Amino acid sequence: MSPALYARCLRAVIVREGLRFVHQRERFFAALVRPLVWLAIFAVGFRAVLGLSIIPPYETYILYEEYVVPGLVGMIQLFNGMQSSLSMVYDREMGSMKTLLVSPLPRWYLLLCKLLAGVLVSIAQAYVFIAVAAFWDFRPPPMGYLAVLPALVLSGLMLGALGLLLSSFIKQLENFAGVMNFVIFPMFFASSALYPLWRIREGSPWLAVVAGVNPFTHVVELIRFALYLQIQPVSLLVVAGALAVFLGAAILAYDPGRGFWARRGGPAEQG
Amino acid sequence: MTAGAQPLRTPEPAAPADPASAVLAVERVSHSFGSRKALDDVxxxxxxxxxxxxxxxxxxxxTTLFSLITRLYNTRQGTIRVFGFDMRLQPSQALARIGVVFQQPTLDPDLTVLQNLRYHGGLHGLPASMVEERAAEELERIGLAPRAKDRVRTxxxxxxxxxxxxxALLHRPSLLLLDEPTVGLDVALRRQVLDHVxxxxxxxxLAVLWATHLMDEARPEDGVVVLHGGRVLAAGRLPEVCARxxxxxxxxxxxxxxGGGRG
Structure with missing residues (x-):
């Protein structure tokens, strides 16, 4: 099959995702309000509680608001990755996932298109948030706005792939609420999004170990360092590695030969 | 009615028995979900x-048979061929020749009719100009050209x-599959859709496979495949099936x- 076919397919999926996004403006504002609440209320209150020392990539003392922005950008991507897989669960019930899967293009490519389209949406949200955060004196070096783009692509893909993998285990929307509680909240709180790792270590050494291996910590650090024009090599490796593992597993889970559909008898076995 | 209670002993269809020239050939397909056998030597x-x-x-x-023909999951026992392309070995070639209408609605209600059609065309890798042309043609045919820019919801x-x-016809398939397409439609609409296809x-x-539980949807000139409890009990032209x-x-x-039961 010619590359043009692949390109047209990718474009179609991105256009559709974009149109759905435009039609669901509430979703966009909800995605923006959530981190803003954290920044405008939680961060201001928490600032007095938490003392920050000078840690890389920062070169001076910073306000808590400045520390927390990369974590909240990660939060946007985390919610987005899970939400796009939530829409997969929803799609599957609506049958439109079937429409995607009967395309003659290889299934791994179809899933990748879906993933990329979701990432583009999450990057748009992340940039709007970073821009608004300037009102709370969040001002990284100007080039940082550009440098963070590859970090956002990589981490968005990784979290999207995780969502895709989870969606293959979920048959109904109701179960998804459980995943939110058991995946999103632990990943977010047991990470360096809200407090630096050394602070966690003071409170609980084992939690610091958990946070250290939590891929979401590395998403946040990758974004944080990129905003200040630095590369955090360990985080880069962890995020890239996690992407490879989650994406590989998700493609296996959706494989027509091995996948969960074949085992469980399809999304809606009506006879 | 003692003879009728047992399955026919001749599994080969009376009419076009040559799978080589068939648009769709299903050969000895079985499928199980755990211990439940959904299809048995079809x-x-x-x-x-x-x-x-x-x-x-x-x-x-x-629905299991439709899922196998559309490769939502693989055929593990038996073979499904579309235009001679084995669904397991050459799925792309086979899928490119199939148009599907699923039982559940699969249009995106928030998008317009045309946007839905464009999405489908893109998934099949059709160039945009071809999609526009064919979409206009198909919508004209079903009398919905004036609604092209309306949301599907309406x-x-x-x-x-x-x-x-x-x-399902945008990519010009040779085989059209429809899974219970008249569910939820009133008698007049049912007739209309049936006539249309x-x-x-x-x-x-086109070769059409129309799945239904409604006996009155089969016409005398149609082929009929009677599937019951995962087995094909009879296949052939409607009068032949009745005669046998x-x-x-x-x-x-x-x-x-x-045998009158639900098997």
Missing amino acids: SFAIPAGRFTVLLGLNGAGK LSGGQRRRVEIAR HDLCRERG AGAPALEPAFAALT
């Missing part, structure tokens, strides 16, 4: 230009069904073949 073939009704009650295995159930059929079949030489069951019409023939 074989039949459909030639070009033939409207074939896959007749079975709920739970007969129709269409009636019958209109949505016809849009789904138009969408019969016309398509005749005019374009020793019944005057399809409904008593079905009752005779299945």
Whole structure:
């Protein structure tokens, strides 16, 4: 099959995702309000509680608001990755996932298109948030706005792939609420999004170990360092590695030969 | 009615028995979910230009068969060929020749009719200009050209069904699969959709597989495959199926073949 076919397919999926996004403006504002609440209320209150020392990539003392922005950008991507897989669960019930899967293009490519389209949406949200955060004196070096783009692509893909993998285990929307509680909240709180790792270590050494291996910590650090024009090599490796593992597993889970559909008898076995 | 209670001993379809020239050839396909056997040694073939009704009650295995033909999951026992392309070995070539209308509605209600069609065209890798041209043509045909820019949400159930059929034809398939396409439609709309697909079949030489549990959707010139409890009990032209069951019409023939029970 010619590359043009692949390109047209990718474009179609991105256009559709974009149109759905435009039609669901509430979703966009909800995605923006959530981190803003954290920044405008939680961060201001928490600032007095938490003392920050000078840690890389920062070169001076910073306000808590400045520390927390990369974590909240990660939060946007985390919610987005899970939400796009939530829409997969929803799609599957609506049958439109079937429409995607009967395309003659290889299934791994179809899933990748879906993933990329979701990432583009999450990057748009992340940039709007970073821009608004300037009102709370969040001002990284100007080039940082550009440098963070590859970090956002990589981490968005990784979290999207995780969502895709989870969606293959979920048959109904109701179960998804459980995943939110058991995946999103632990990943977010047991990470360096809200407090630096050394602070966690003071409170609980084992939690610091958990946070250290939590891929979401590395998403946040990758974004944080990129905003200040630095590369955090360990985080880069962890995020890239996690992407490879989650994406590989998700493609296996959706494989027509091995996948969960074949085992469980399809999304809606009506006879 | 003692003879009718047991399955026919001749599994080969009476009409086009040659799977090599068939548009769709299903050969000795079995499929299980755990210990439950959903399909048991299913074989039949459909030639070009033939409207074939896959007749079975709920739970007969129709949706499982459709899932295998559309490769939502792999055929593990037996072979499914579309235009000679093995679904397991050459899925792309096979899928490119199939148009599907699923049982559940699969149009995006928030997008317009045209946007839905464009999405489908893109998924099949069609160039944008070709999609525009064919979409206009298909919508014209079903009388919905003026609604092209309306959101699908604003269409009636019958209109949505016809849009789904138009969408399935965009990539010019040779085989059209429809899984219970008249569910939720009233009698008049049901007739309309049935006529429409019969016309398509005749005019374009499409092979059609139409799954239903409604006996009155089969016409005398149609092929019929009776699926019951995962097995093919009879296959052939409608009059032949009736004759072999020793019944005057399809409904008593079905009752005779299945022993009247739900199997």
